[in-house]
Each structure stands twice: as C-alpha cells, then as structure tokens.
Amino acid sequence: MTTQQSAPRSQAELIVVTHGPDTSLTPSALEHSRDTEARLATLLPAGARLARVFGPIDRLHGRVAGTPHEPVAAEYLRYFSVHGLTEGLAALAAWLREDSAVDGAYLKPPAEPPIAPDGAAARSTADAPPVTPNFEARQGYLDPAPQGVDARWAWTVPGGRGRDVRVIDVEGAWRFTHEDLLVNQGGVIGGDPSSDQGWRDHGTAVAGEISGDANAFGITGLAPDALLRAVSLFGLGSAAAIRTAADALGAGDVILLELHRPGPRFNYAGRPDQAGYIAIEWWPDDLAAIRYAVGRGVVVVEAGGNGAEDLDAALYSTRPADFPSTWRNPFRGGAADSGAIIVGAGAPPAGFHGSDHGPGRSRLAFSNFGSRVDAQAWGREVTSTGYGDLQGGSEEDLWYTDVFSGTSSASPIVAGTVASYQGISTAAGHRRTPAEVRARLRATGSPQTDAPGRPASQRIGNLPDLRAMAAPH
Known part of the structure; x- marks a missing residue:
C-alpha cells in the first residue's frame, strides 16, 4: 500500500474592492470603473497586473440582462484581483487601502x-x-x-x-x-x-x-x-x-x-x-x-x-x-x-x-x-x-x-x-x-x-x- 498525501493549498489571493455606484451599468458607471482601474494600475509594483473578477467590462451587460441583479450590476465592476506577485502581498494590500478609490483590499488564505x-x-x-x-x-x-x-x-x-x-x-x-x-x-x-x-x-x-x-x-x-x-x-x-x-x-x-x-x-x-x-x-x-x-x-x-x-x-x-x-x-x-x-x-x-x-x-x-x-x-x-x-x-x-x-x-x-x-x-x-x-x-x-x-x-x-x-x- 502507498500512502497518498492530501492536496496542497492554492496560493493566497489579493482582492481589491473599489468604491463605485450601486446602479445599473450606466455609461457613467462604466467610465468611473475604467478610470479607477487605470488609477489602481499605477499603484502596482512591476510585474503585477489587475484582473477583473467579473470579466471584460464590455461583456457584463449581456450577462446580467434580465436577472434580478441588473438594476445594481455596477457592483460587479468593483472587484479586482492582483496577479503576477507571490511576495509582499500583505504590504501591497495595506498600500492599496490607503487610496481613496479603494473600499477594501484583503488577502484570501489559500483554498x-x-x-x-x-x-x-x-x-x-x-x-x-x-x-x-x-x-x-x-x-x-x-x-x-x-x-x-x-x-x-x-x-x-x-x-x-x-x-x-x-x-x-x-x-x-x-x-x-x-x-x-x-x-x-x-x-x-x-x-x-x-x-x-x-x-x-x-x-x-x-x-x-x-x-x-x-x-x-x-x-x-x-x-x-x-x-x-x-x-x-x-x-x-x-x-x-x-x-x-x-x-x-x-x-x-x-x-x-x-x-x-x-x-x-x-x-x-x-x-x-x-x-x-x-x-x-x-x-x-x-x-x-x-x-x-x-x-x-x-x-x-x-x-x-x-x-x-x-x-x-x-x-x-x-x-x-x-x-x-x-x-x-x-x-x-x-x-x-x-x-x-x-x-x-x-x-x-x-x-x-x-x-x-x-x-x-x-x-x-x-x-x-x-x-x-x-x-x-x-x-x-x-x-x-x-x-x-x-x-x-x-x-x-x-x-x-x-x-x-x-x-x-x-x-x-x-x-x-x-x-x-x-x-x-x-x-x-x-x-x-x-x-x-x-x-x-x-x-x-x-x-x-x-x-x-x-x-x-x-x-x-x-x-x-x-x-x-x-x-x-
């Protein structure tokens, strides 16, 4: 018999949640989110990149159309993950939380x-x-x-x-x-x-x-x-x-x-x-x-x-x-x-x-x-x-x-x-x-x-x- 090991943990994840309107996907909400994304990108160290948790911004409207969340779908514009870094994540999260555009930035422990x-x-x-x-x-x-x-x-x-x-x-x-x-x-x-x-x-x-x-x-x-x-x-x-x-x-x-x-x-x-x-x-x-x-x-x-x-x-x-x-x-x-x-x-x-x-x-x-x-x-x-x-x-x-x-x-x-x-x-x-x-x-x-x-x-x-x-x- 060969003893099998349980699976290793995934990596920790750095998530950034921005401030934003609690509305439908209006043109102003989209513009606000694009501006915020560009602002956050300037705060990241070399090698790091932002990814939208809810996918490309131009596809979101079609995905929420007709759902109960359509009237407040701008919420989904607020969620980003940071990729490309394996070290210094806690310090980066703290740095990002100092920015006025950020409502929360946290590390999720490995799953x-x-x-x-x-x-x-x-x-x-x-x-x-x-x-x-x-x-x-x-x-x-x-x-x-x-x-x-x-x-x-x-x-x-x-x-x-x-x-x-x-x-x-x-x-x-x-x-x-x-x-x-x-x-x-x-x-x-x-x-x-x-x-x-x-x-x-x-x-x-x-x-x-x-x-x-x-x-x-x-x-x-x-x-x-x-x-x-x-x-x-x-x-x-x-x-x-x-x-x-x-x-x-x-x-x-x-x-x-x-x-x-x-x-x-x-x-x-x-x-x-x-x-x-x-x-x-x-x-x-x-x-x-x-x-x-x-x-x-x-x-x-x-x-x-x-x-x-x-x-x-x-x-x-x-x-x-x-x-x-x-x-x-x-x-x-x-x-x-x-x-x-x-x-x-x-x-x-x-x-x-x-x-x-x-x-x-x-x-x-x-x-x-x-x-x-x-x-x-x-x-x-x-x-x-x-x-x-x-x-x-x-x-x-x-x-x-x-x-x-x-x-x-x-x-x-x-x-x-x-x-x-x-x-x-x-x-x-x-x-x-x-x-x-x-x-x-x-x-x-x-x-x-x-x-x-x-x-x-x-x-x-x-x-x-x-x-x-x-x-x-």
Missing part, C-alpha cells in the same frame, strides 16, 4: 479541497484485474431513504438520471480519462488544472459521485446523464472561477464548489487538522460571485467546510478591517444570503464498510454546522473514482476509492441529487429555481440524528430523499 482531515487514502500497489468489478453495491448513498438519497428510484423516472442538466465542478484538477468518466464529461473549460496528484484524485472522486458512467463495472454516478465539466481555481482565483462557471451555464444548471479555506478563528492559518476552516462564501468576492451565479438562475452547491465551526458564532459577523464597508456576514442569511445550498457532513449508517462513525445522519465531528447549513450527505465511506485504495495499481485511469470523505464527499452527493431532481423537473416541464431547490431540500429528506456531544441542534440539515423531493407539492 483547499475539503476532504476530511484524516481522510488521506492508502493506494493499493496490486495490479488492477483485467476487468474492473462492479462496485455499485458499495455505494450505499444511492440506496433508498433513510440510508441514502434513493437515486436508484430516481433512475426509473423520466429525467431522473440528470438528462438535460449541466454541472460544473469548481476546484483544482481532475482525471477525465478515467475508465468510468468517459461518456458525459465535458472536460476542463477554465483555469489551469494543478498537476498535483492530491487535487487530481479529489476532483476525480467528485466527478465519479455525480456523473460516473452507467455501465457494468466500477461505480455509477447519481446523475450519469448530466453533462459534467470543470473549472480550476488555479490561474483564475476562486471568485473568477465561479463567475466563469456561471457564464457557461443556464438557469437550473448546477455549480459545485469543492473548496474551503482557513477562517478568522485561528487568524486564517492553514492547519493539518483544518480547525476553523469555513465555507468560501464568507469572503466578499466569492460571495459576490455566488450571488451572481444564483442571480442567473444557477443552483450553487457549496461545501460547508471541515472546521468543526458553528457558523452562527458572533465571530463571523465581525467585519475584518480590510474587507469593504458594504460586507455583511452571509452566514446570517437575510439580505446578505448568497442563495447557495451549503452542505454539511453526516455519518453513514453504522457498520457500513465495516466502520462505525456514529449514528447514521449525525454530524461528523469535523463538519461545520449552523442555521445556514441546508443539507447533509455522507462524509465518510463514499465509494467513487480516484485515489486507488479500493482498486489501485500502476494505471491511474483504473483507480477507485472506498473512503472518500469530508464535506468533499458530502457536497457531490447533494449536487448529484440536485441534478437528478432538476432532470425530473425538466422532464415534467418545470425546471426549478435555486430558491425552490433549496427550499425543497430543507422541507424533505431524512432527519439529522443526535450523536454523543453532537446533538441534532448543531444543524447540518436532512439527508436528501429524491422520492420525497420529486413528490407533487
């Missing part, structure tokens, strides 16, 4: 894939057999409620395999040449995928959960007829990656955010135990990008993070001094609500795969929780593509895992469930809005249970139940 802190797999060195066995029986999350999400039932219903639904996974890297990811995969459409094995295994496992091919071997995805594509945060930054994904999708399609990062609990420090890590929407540019996607009608499913944090804590309502003055804590919902579906990690049924992680559907100790967490799914014992602990050997395209974990493994189950539900809804003639999907997840499903020291009052939500979601209401 990581939200696999469980002890979730690194051990890859088997034994050669794979000539034909991969069928592992579908090991995918208990496909089973009927209350154990699973009842995907097997959904597959018998028109659209239940995710037909006509598109999904984009936002994270670091993937292996789209895997033998079980060949049919409805659209590849990487943005960013520069990492060459790191940990990121690649992670993305491959996520892809398998959602849209692994329906065949006689390996695993089967929750929504195998959905078209899965990917955008890497490398080269773009997380917010620009979300915006890129949103621009490639239509109303009712799905974005999955497979990232978390260190929050303020431990002064944004990266830690092996991931304590204090939180969902990425807490940072202003990521929040704006998610709201942009949801405003276009795209359903955003977001990992809640593995920091063991109460997202209702007062800490998260304290605005950091380097954040823009307009920021409000999205974990409190209300006017600052991102509109995303936040996912927590729950335990699989006790004894599954011979392991016991506590009562089924109870909060796993590492999972974040709080009133804004909408739904849970299995955060342990998830069978999928990648890693190679279940089937390994020298050929990466034949690797499978039995122990994918974290809000990493839980979030694709919810995203795949949403894709299946949207497929059913589309076949019935009514594709659901992001708000409708989120409300349905909260109103149905198998309830969270108590565990010693982790009561159900530490909310991670219900485990989805596709049969209940799709029932007439």
Whole structure:
C-alpha cells in the first residue's frame, strides 16, 4: 500500500474592492470603473497586473440582462484581483487601502479541497484485474431513504438520471480519462488544472459521485446523464472561477464548489487538522460571485467546510478591517444570503464498510454546522473514482476509492441529487429555481440524528430523499 498525501493549498489571493455606484451599468458607471482601474494600475509594483473578477467590462451587460441583479450590476465592476506577485502581498494590500478609490483590499488564505482531515487514502500497489468489478453495491448513498438519497428510484423516472442538466465542478484538477468518466464529461473549460496528484484524485472522486458512467463495472454516478465539466481555481482565483462557471451555464444548471479555506478563528492559518476552516462564501468576492451565479438562475452547491465551526458564532459577523464597508456576514442569511445550498457532513449508517462513525445522519465531528447549513450527505465511506485504495495499481485511469470523505464527499452527493431532481423537473416541464431547490431540500429528506456531544441542534440539515423531493407539492 502507498500512502497518498492530501492536496496542497492554492496560493493566497489579493482582492481589491473599489468604491463605485450601486446602479445599473450606466455609461457613467462604466467610465468611473475604467478610470479607477487605470488609477489602481499605477499603484502596482512591476510585474503585477489587475484582473477583473467579473470579466471584460464590455461583456457584463449581456450577462446580467434580465436577472434580478441588473438594476445594481455596477457592483460587479468593483472587484479586482492582483496577479503576477507571490511576495509582499500583505504590504501591497495595506498600500492599496490607503487610496481613496479603494473600499477594501484583503488577502484570501489559500483554498483547499475539503476532504476530511484524516481522510488521506492508502493506494493499493496490486495490479488492477483485467476487468474492473462492479462496485455499485458499495455505494450505499444511492440506496433508498433513510440510508441514502434513493437515486436508484430516481433512475426509473423520466429525467431522473440528470438528462438535460449541466454541472460544473469548481476546484483544482481532475482525471477525465478515467475508465468510468468517459461518456458525459465535458472536460476542463477554465483555469489551469494543478498537476498535483492530491487535487487530481479529489476532483476525480467528485466527478465519479455525480456523473460516473452507467455501465457494468466500477461505480455509477447519481446523475450519469448530466453533462459534467470543470473549472480550476488555479490561474483564475476562486471568485473568477465561479463567475466563469456561471457564464457557461443556464438557469437550473448546477455549480459545485469543492473548496474551503482557513477562517478568522485561528487568524486564517492553514492547519493539518483544518480547525476553523469555513465555507468560501464568507469572503466578499466569492460571495459576490455566488450571488451572481444564483442571480442567473444557477443552483450553487457549496461545501460547508471541515472546521468543526458553528457558523452562527458572533465571530463571523465581525467585519475584518480590510474587507469593504458594504460586507455583511452571509452566514446570517437575510439580505446578505448568497442563495447557495451549503452542505454539511453526516455519518453513514453504522457498520457500513465495516466502520462505525456514529449514528447514521449525525454530524461528523469535523463538519461545520449552523442555521445556514441546508443539507447533509455522507462524509465518510463514499465509494467513487480516484485515489486507488479500493482498486489501485500502476494505471491511474483504473483507480477507485472506498473512503472518500469530508464535506468533499458530502457536497457531490447533494449536487448529484440536485441534478437528478432538476432532470425530473425538466422532464415534467418545470425546471426549478435555486430558491425552490433549496427550499425543497430543507422541507424533505431524512432527519439529522443526535450523536454523543453532537446533538441534532448543531444543524447540518436532512439527508436528501429524491422520492420525497420529486413528490407533487
């Protein structure tokens, strides 16, 4: 057996948020933004450059036309990222904050894939057999409620395999040449995928959960007829990656955010135990990008993070001094609500795969929780593509895992469930809005249970139940 390492962190990101009008994209708003951009460019050191988080200024009007955000779309002109520097970012952020045009300039700590802190797999060195066995029986999350999400039932219903639904996974890297990811995969459409094995295994496992091919071997995805594509945060930054994904999708399609990062609990420090890590929407540019996607009608499913944090804590309502003055804590919902579906990690049924992680559907100790967490799914014992602990050997395209974990493994189950539900809804003639999907997840499903020291009052939500979601209401 070969021990596999978790994926490395991405680079820190320097984000600049300028002052600007809260209006539609009027000629004066555009002129003001161009002037501000030129001003900021003069403040940057050699080798640094500004990039607009929401893309070319002349394309923005067409992207927001007809959306709820059109009347205030000038907001999206305010967000910039700084590229080309790896050192001196904190000092540059402080320098930029002194300029009258700047409302906030902050460093986002590196993002990581939200696999469980002890979730690194051990890859088997034994050669794979000539034909991969069928592992579908090991995918208990496909089973009927209350154990699973009842995907097997959904597959018998028109659209239940995710037909006509598109999904984009936002994270670091993937292996789209895997033998079980060949049919409805659209590849990487943005960013520069990492060459790191940990990121690649992670993305491959996520892809398998959602849209692994329906065949006689390996695993089967929750929504195998959905078209899965990917955008890497490398080269773009997380917010620009979300915006890129949103621009490639239509109303009712799905974005999955497979990232978390260190929050303020431990002064944004990266830690092996991931304590204090939180969902990425807490940072202003990521929040704006998610709201942009949801405003276009795209359903955003977001990992809640593995920091063991109460997202209702007062800490998260304290605005950091380097954040823009307009920021409000999205974990409190209300006017600052991102509109995303936040996912927590729950335990699989006790004894599954011979392991016991506590009562089924109870909060796993590492999972974040709080009133804004909408739904849970299995955060342990998830069978999928990648890693190679279940089937390994020298050929990466034949690797499978039995122990994918974290809000990493839980979030694709919810995203795949949403894709299946949207497929059913589309076949019935009514594709659901992001708000409708989120409300349905909260109103149905198998309830969270108590565990010693982790009561159900530490909310991670219900485990989805596709049969209940799709029932007439």
